[in-house]
Amino acid sequence: AQSVTQLGSHVSVSEGALVLLRCNYSSSVPPYLFWYVQYPNQGLQLLLKYTTGATLVKGINGFEAEFKKSETSFHLTKPSAHMSDAAEYFCAVSSPRDMRFGAGTRLTVKP
């Protein structure tokens, strides 16, 4: 079975600071990995995904994530946080029949 663990349910950064949201996965097969963002009262929006190929994946809004097989990680980063980045972020791992999400990390951006 596949699973995802997000380390830290709440991350707080200052505007302009580095954003780092951690995600570790467990999968018996080569995984498809995703980061989604959820703004208040809205659905999920895909930020970026890794399937095969280049391990450094660039997404929307300046986010990127690196797939590290040896560490079973897929951490999400952004060099400089913006106030509009405040939201809930979900890491997910996919198999042909299922999609498992992590518990989510709430990102707060302080002025």
Next chain:
Amino acid sequence: GEEVAQTPKHLVRGEGQKAKLYCAPIKGHSYVFWYQQVLKNEFKFLISFQNENVFDETGMPKERFSAKCLPNSPCSLEIQATKLEDSAVYFCASSQQQGNEKLFFGSGTQLSVL
């Protein structure tokens, strides 16, 4: 349509009443998935469809929950005799392929059982 449309946005039911949620997948998408998000906990997979056929229902509670995807109609998720613990946001997602490499999510239906 170009987005997954879920209706209604909010649904309030008294305990014991029936709740029915609808989802129109993106045109051309063969796979539909239902998830339950309880507060900020993990998204619990409920059921998936390939066209009108149940693809995987391992997450569906055996009692009270049922779902359908009929041709030329929105998919539906129905909860008979709702309980307080059914209160959650229910998300529908659709995908072109079985591998759900890219799921497109709706905005969710907030179900409140009072």
